[in-house]
Amino acid sequence: MDLLKDLEYRGLVNQVTDLEGLTKQLEEGKITLYCGFDPTADSLHIGHLLTVLTLRRFQLAGHKPLALVGGATGLIGDPSGKKAERTLNEKEIVVQFSNRIKEQLSQFLDFEGENQAKIVNNYDWIGNLDVISFLRDVGKNFGINYMLAKDSVESRIQSGISFTEFSYMILQSYDFLKLFEQENCRLQIGGSDQWGNITAGLELIRKSTDEQEKAYGFTIPLVTKSDGTKFGKTEGGAIWLDAEKTSPYELYQFFINTDDRDVIKFIKYFTFLTHEEINALTEEVATAPEKRSAHRKLAEEVTKLVHGEEALKQAIRISEALFSGEIASLSAAEIKQGFKDVPSYVCEEEEIGLLDLLIASKIAPSKRQGREDIQNGAIYVNGDRVTDLEKVISKEDRIEGQFTIIRRGKKKYYLIKYSS
Template sequence: MNELLKDLQFRGLISQMTDEEGLDKLLSSEKIKLYSGFDPTADSLHIGHLLPVLTLRRFQLNGHHPIAFVGGATGLIGDPSGKKAERTLNSSDIVQNWSDRIKEQLSRFLDFEATENPATIANNYDWIGKIDVISFLRDVGKNFGINYMLAKDSVQSRIESGISFTEFSYMILQSYDFLKLYQDRQCKLQIGGSDQWGNITAGMELIRKTEENAKAFGLTIPLVTKADGTKFGKTEGGAIWLDPEKTSPYEFYQFWINADDRDVIKYLKFFTFLSVAEIEQLEKETQEAPEKRLAQKTLAEEVTNLVHGEEALKQAMKITEALFSGNIKALTATEIIQGFKDVPTFEVNEEGISLIELLVQAKISPSKRQAREDIANGAVYINGDRNQELEKVITTQDKIENQFTVIRRGKKKYYLIKFT
């Protein structure tokens, strides 16, 4: 078997594949063009998109030519795959803006400047936006039987709850994309999540009907699941985005470092470029000493570095260490914002406020009496340092970059004081 396919198989990255023997022979004999599509349904990709993006990168590292495909047209329609209800339709201006942002994100993972096998960008609005309804129905739609489309999971799962003609037509549009890329760019392989199998095989069928002696292939990647049954890529704060403004590098790092022991090796195979030997060694160490969480630390470092870069990784690790050790004073104001994004925040606009007054106003302690008890009992920490001084007044020395003070009550209850 071709080395690339062997590696994908080891990593568990192959869910379904059309004509394994034919694809094996093709990859062994030539450097092919392949694509995976990303519809702009938000202003950022999230970690659910990371698996197909990194799979494109694996192909590129093996000398093949990936096409990063942005669905500027299909993003206006909505993919019914995996959805229980109709998507909200967005305006063309919004979709265009999101398309541009997604192109920028894809450039972090794929090399568009490579001399021998550069990645390229495609946007289906370039051809779907120009086609008229009559031509589309005559030249493309006539190749699709209703019974054939109804048999596809993406449509069948929505029949009872309802599906509009708009979303019903999505499969035809995606199939047309594969045909156009096959004709114009000699693209022979489409990859995507396993929920895209119906759309991918429909595209191959359209190519077969339209192009003489054509040979196209499809490969799907498993949808990522978590061992505890919760949805991958979701936290209490929502989705884990690739945009650092939506999910900070610290939050991103924390998501990976908290991976379940039952999931961590699978994630190392999926989301890192570590070798087989390195992954097997980490698997062994996880079995022998799970309390060290070496696999989780490696996973968090590798993926954070890959998505956000070395500087952001160092910052995320610094915040993690400061919170673990209690050395809050070591953090900058920017790092405080990242590390304490979700803790209760209280704004103060007066100078020289007493600690007792602050504890009550910020609702850290319910009363002045309780505040005095908390301080006297050593339960109150200012920027990581225990304070038992009842007459304590918050001064400039207690402010990090003159902007923040972090109060901790007890072992884990943090509060962020912001000075305005």
């Protein structure tokens, strides 16, 4: 199946500036395309993954992807989709963020072979651009009325937009022009909120070059959830691609808990499963939703893609241990992942009575309640029920000498750490 038909099947085609022309261009041979990623944080988040994987799909189809890290535009701030002015980061911070994002992009694109990807940084051409040249050679190509009509600007007129963010569209357009000239880049892709910036870039290319070859713009739908909540957000915040910010277990749980209404859509978006495999899972969701086969497959594929096979196995082990209650089977590293957000308490004592520990850690509100919980079988230590009021928590109850997991009732977990 050709690339555009596959993208349409997956629901990844939102807008194309010239679908017929792009189709012909793709059929005739290899093209170079790019997508930009501004370093506004030290990690990409799950929302970025869709465009990264779309670059990967183009590469697998024989085309050359450029991943642009916005070392310059990251200092300015894109107003697209924002209701208020961004907080500007210092140059040193943006450089640090840029380097981290380069590392993450390298996980998903192939930098060897015939269609090898390339990472570019727009600070290389914008950083040395003097203001006179910028205004005369670039700015003169943009009419104020044209810019005001773009959604990213128009939506901010009432609340206010600075000249800094107003100029972002011109800088992104200049990126497209430079890559068109230097890398023979003919296509820019991005989320649907980038349509105005992309078409402005095409306009700048048209006005600034004598090239007869056309350039194209292509946008991907922004990811939405059927229940109306924002994709990629949890109570703990954004879902990041950095394992230190969002653990593989948390990523796995995020996708395995996908709403039934969204699971096939997300499989099409975020996996490289074949159409036959996706159609089979679609049928199973319709006929046997209780098996949750599609949810598991989605969680497995994305976790493996982002963090690797070993991290996926670890995420599954943590999930199974929590489901079965066999906490003692987990390693200390897995405990850190699985119990990252549960209440914790640092114990100073080498040994401590279980009842005293329940009080000190505020697991039980009083000694009376603590005694009742133990006697009624509501307290578990590392997955094992304890009913002995005289139970002492010692070094033998520490997992790899670091943690003890207390469970009260069916679902309330507490992490006990040790100072020595």
